[in-house]
Amino acid sequence: MNTKNKIDIQKQLSEFYSILDFKPLSANAISIYLVLLQIASKTDWLYEFKVTNTILMSKVKGLNISALQRARNELINNQYIFYKKGTNQNVASTYTINKLYNDEIIQFEQANEQTDEQASEQANEQADEHIITKLNLLFNYIYKGGSGEKIGLTENDRNNLILIYSRLEMYVKDSNIYELMPKERVLDEKIMFWAIKEIYLSPHKIYLNLLTRDKFILKYYKTKKYITEKENYKIKEIIDYFMVCLHDEMENRRKT
Numbered sequence: 001m002n003t004k005n006k007i008d009i010q011k012q013l014s015e016f017y018s019i020l021d022f023k024p025l026s027a028n029a030i031s032i033y034l035v036l037l038q039i040a041s042k043t044d045w046l047y048e049f050k051v052t053n054t055i056l057m058s059k060v061k062g063l064n065i066s067a068l069q070r071a072r073n074e075l076i077n078n079q080y081i082f083y084k085k086g087t088n089q090n091v092a093s094t095y096t097i098n099k100l101y102n103d104e105i106i107q108f109e110q111a112n113e114q115t116d117e118q119a120s121e122q123a124n125e126q127a128d129e130h131i132i133t134k135l136n137l138l139f140n141y142i143y144k145g146g147s148g149e150k151i152g153l154t155e156n157d158r159n160n161l162i163l164i165y166s167r168l169e170m171y172v173k174d175s176n177i178y179e180l181m182p183k184e185r186v187l188d189e190k191i192m193f194w195a196i197k198e199i200y201l202s203p204h205k206i207y208l209n210l211l212t213r214d215k216f217i218l219k220y221y222k223t224k225k226y227i228t229e230k231e232n233y234k235i236k237e238i239i240d241y242f243m244v245c246l247h248d249e250m251e252n253r254r255k256t
Contacts, residue, residue, distance in 0.1 A: 015100035028071035050092035
């Protein structure tokens with residue numbers, strides 16, 4: 001019997017993107033992984049599920065069989081997935097998603113007798129500081145001519161991104177306006193800037209031409225509302241879930 005491998009997709013994506021910070025994957029490997037996660041969720045997280053190469057290639061624009069094999073090998077070698085090849089070309093291959101987080105909470109006794117609540121708050125603060133640093137790097141890259149090397153951008157990308165931000169009415173010529181905004185509003189802007197940058201660097205870049213401001217903003221605030229209803233949420237959870245929602249939207253556009 002095929003057992004269940006129930007995965008909390010928010011925790012899984014949080015760990016996945018955290019690992020990418022120090023152990024990068026190709027854009028194709030990331031796209032294939034997100035597709036496999038989506039398919040696994042639709043099976044209600046069966047431990048093993050079958051997918052054909054044809055389906056995977058149809059989900060990522062411009063992906064051929066050799067590129068698929070390279071991307072899949074990246075995921076296998078980095079232990080993101082387990083893979084069993086089909087017995088012949090007419091039989092779908094079998095996949096298993098490797099859970100990246102621990103279900104059990106391991107508690108350690110600390111010399112200062114720090115409470116679990118304090119430890120959780122400290123962990124959230126550290127995670128938020130890390131992602132806020134990245135958001136600020138992108139903001140400085142766009143508005144102050146800062147380096148984009150640490151966030152995967154070159155000098156040539158700046159004008160391209162500014163054109164996209166401008167089309168979506170997100171870019172302002174005088175960045176001093178942000179000093180007049182509430183801090184939460186500025187953070188929202190920076191998160192949306194980051195999401196556009198992530199799509200720009202992905203194989204879904206072409207769909208930025210179809211993205212409208214109204215739908216993009218609406219999807220962001222729906223995502224934010226959903227995540228912030230939880231206790232002790234992290235900023236990274238908002239970003240990760242927002243990216244999943246955008247990925248689903250772009251997949252739907254591709255099919256129409």
